[in-house]
Amino acid sequence: MAGFGLEQWVSYLGLERVDDPNKDYPVYRKRLDGKIIDLKELDLLVAQRLRDLRTDRQIAQAKVATLLGVKEATYSRYENASSLMTVGRLIHVFEVLDITPEEFFDPFVNERPTHPKGKARKDVRNKLMGETVDHLKKLDDTALKMVHDLVIAMEPRTVGRQKRNGAAKAAP
Numbered sequence: 001m002a003g004f005g006l007e008q009w010v011s012y013l014g015l016e017r018v019d020d021p022n023k024d025y026p027v028y029r030k031r032l033d034g035k036i037i038d039l040k041e042l043d044l045l046v047a048q049r050l051r052d053l054r055t056d057r058q059i060a061q062a063k064v065a066t067l068l069g070v071k072e073a074t075y076s077r078y079e080n081a082s083s084l085m086t087v088g089r090l091i092h093v094f095e096v097l098d099i100t101p102e103e104f105f106d107p108f109v110n111e112r113p114t115h116p117k118g119k120a121r122k123d124v125r126n127k128l129m130g131e132t133v134d135h136l137k138k139l140d141d142t143a144l145k146m147v148h149d150l151v152i153a154m155e156p157r158t159v160g161r162q163k164r165n166g167a168a169k170a171a172p
Helices: 006-013 039-056 061-068 072-080 087-097 101-109 121-137 141-157
Strands: 016-018 027-029
Touching (some): 039 072, 087 101
16 A cells, blocks of 8 residues: 555645755645745744844853853854754754743644645544545445454554554454
């Protein structure tokens, strides 16, 4: 089972093709506040958010730099988006500023991107679940058992759904 094709996945997630002038190939993005924000602009927004959170907490750049184990000039470049942080460094910043990743990124996703026809992702999922159940109700007992067994076999493969080691359940 290969899953969604590229076009189906793009449609399902509500992504839009964007031609990035710095790349030889297109990328796919979601809208934020009704528009697709250039990645460079997004870097500037992240830097501004970092600066705002630090100043809201009334912590000097020098103190944050010391807590991160970097030079003050390096930290200043993070807040000016002239240097980009690694994911590990960003997580360390969250610890130092006492903020969760969700709290940090919430302003960037507070207007949830929508799917085609204006339906939110949750609505699309609920509709898909309802349609699937309707189809399942039409199956005979043998076919329903086969679908059930398939879903059980697929369950460990679902990403982020359950904390398991990824091994399939043993056959009965």
